[in-house]
Amino acid sequence: MSVHGKSASLEGATSKRLSIPEFAARKGAEPLVCLTAYTTPMAQRLDGHVDLLMVGDSLGMVLYGFDSTLPVTLDMMIQHGAAVCRGSRTSLVVVDMPFGSYQESPEQAFRSAARIMKETGCQAVKLEGGRDLADTVSFLVKRGVPVMGHVGLMPQSVNTLGGYRARGRGDQEAAGVMADAIAIAEAGAFSIVLEGVMEQIAQAVTARVPVPIIGIGASAACDGQVLVAEDILGLFSSFKPRFVKRYAELGADIEEAAARYAADVRTRSFPGPEHIFGAMKKHG
Structure with a gap:
């Protein structure tokens, strides 16, 4: 096979997977369907039904029995991210950056993100944080790393936030969620996960911010939804959040x-x- 033919073949193979621009273009259109996946078999089962597979650091609680996402390591995320990429063909794959892998500096964040993307084959990374992480998001995007943001309830900041309570209950907190979402979008994130916020805040953020807002415990008005697959399948029974709907047991x-x-x-x-x-x- 010629070099040209090989390149064309590879291009054809990769074009079948939903791209970042295609995902971003769905803002305000048909809702985007997103689920977590941590293993090859689960990715294979979900791939034909979703637009995005998220390799979330929630795997620390779902698979490893941790009390929070904080103990999850970069190596763990890379191993599971690679497994999901091997098991999927059409879904956009996004891998979470775990606690401690990006907060120190934009340079640290780039090193971590580069490892994730090179060693997993994923299309993007996700990180938690609002206005305080905007510079880091901008740093990554300018260097070719597609970034999905995550604002509202941020599990990696559970100790600072004082628990897993819904955000945006007061005017000041609601304004903070909005400001965080705007800052992350302006920094170049192609989409933002909005978790655990009051419905009216989710509606306002979705209407105001120009990139797809993916809700989890937010509002049906969001541009898409994401849940933990094990939650909807009845496989993770130690805790059932209010925003989870069980589709199987x-x-x-x-x-x-x-x-x-x-x-x-x-x-x-x-x-x-x-x-x-x-x-x-x-x-x-």
Whole structure:
């Protein structure tokens, strides 16, 4: 194959995945569908149904049993991000930058983002922060790193915020959420996750900010929605936020299947002849 032919082939393969400009162009149009994914099998199942797969640092709580997202490391995000990219073909893949990987300086943020993008194959990174992180977002975007913002309730700042309560309850707090969203959009973010805010604030931010606003615990008026896949599937049962809707109860199905398997093993019903190599045939 010629070099030109190879390039054309690769270009054709990558063009099937939703691009950053295509995602951004959906502002005010058909709502964008987003879900988290942390593994190759989950990415394969979700890929054909969503516009964006988010490799969230929520994996620390969902997969690793941490009490918050704070213990998640850059290496963990890279490993899971690469797994999701391998399992998806058409969705835009965004990987969270974990706590401590970008707050120190714009230069630190670029080093971390460059590692994530090179080692996972993702299309963008996401970081939490408002006006205080605008310079960092601008620094990254100018250097070719697409950035998704995250304002409102920011899990990485849970200790500073005093818990996981909804934001924007008072005029001052509401104005702060709006100012944060505007600053991150002006810094060059192609989209912003708006988490855990009062509905009227979400509506106002979506109407005011020119990039897609992806809600989680916000409003149906947002340009799209994101949830943790394990939450909607009933796989993460230790806590169910108010804003989660369960579309399945797979956790109960798993428990039932495990119980049936255990019973079959204990009664020697499994494995049967059809599950064994070279099983002896019975003669009459």
